[in-house]
Amino acid sequence: MNILRALFDFLYGILLGCRHDHQTRPFTIEQQTYKVCLDCGKHVFYSADTMRPLSGRELRRMNAVQSGELKVVPVSGATASLKNDGESRAVA
Numbered sequence: 682m683n684i685l686r687a688l689f690d691f692l693y694g695i696l697l698g699c700r701h702d703h704q705t706r707p708f709t710i711e712q713q714t715y716k717v718c719l720d721c722g723k724h725v726f727y728s729a730d731t732m733r734p735l736s737g738r739e740l741r742r743m744n745a746v747q748s749g750e751l752k753v754v755p756v757s758g759a760t761a762s763l764k765n766d767g768e769s770r771a772v773a
């Protein structure tokens with residue numbers, strides 16, 4: 682069952698990075714600490730504070746910060762969307 686094996690590898694990759702043994706030591710570049718897998722090229726992110734692999738929650742937070750999601754101000758965003766809804770309805 683290759684599909685099951687692929688699925689297992691996929692989930693394992695999400696949870697624990699990757700399964701390969703050929704990885705660099707953790708190093709820090711541009712405030713990110715990670716290992717690089719020499720087999721699949723995957724980046725396995727580490728916490729620079731604890732030097733342990735990041736948990737899923739920490740990883741998501743890091744990605745959110747990088748993509749700018751956490752810089753959005755919720756209140757102004759909600760106000761803008763309400764205003765836009767009213768305008769689009771009036772136009773339509």
Ligand SMILES: [Zn+2]
Pocket residue numbers: 699700701718719720721722723
């Ligand atoms: Zn790998």
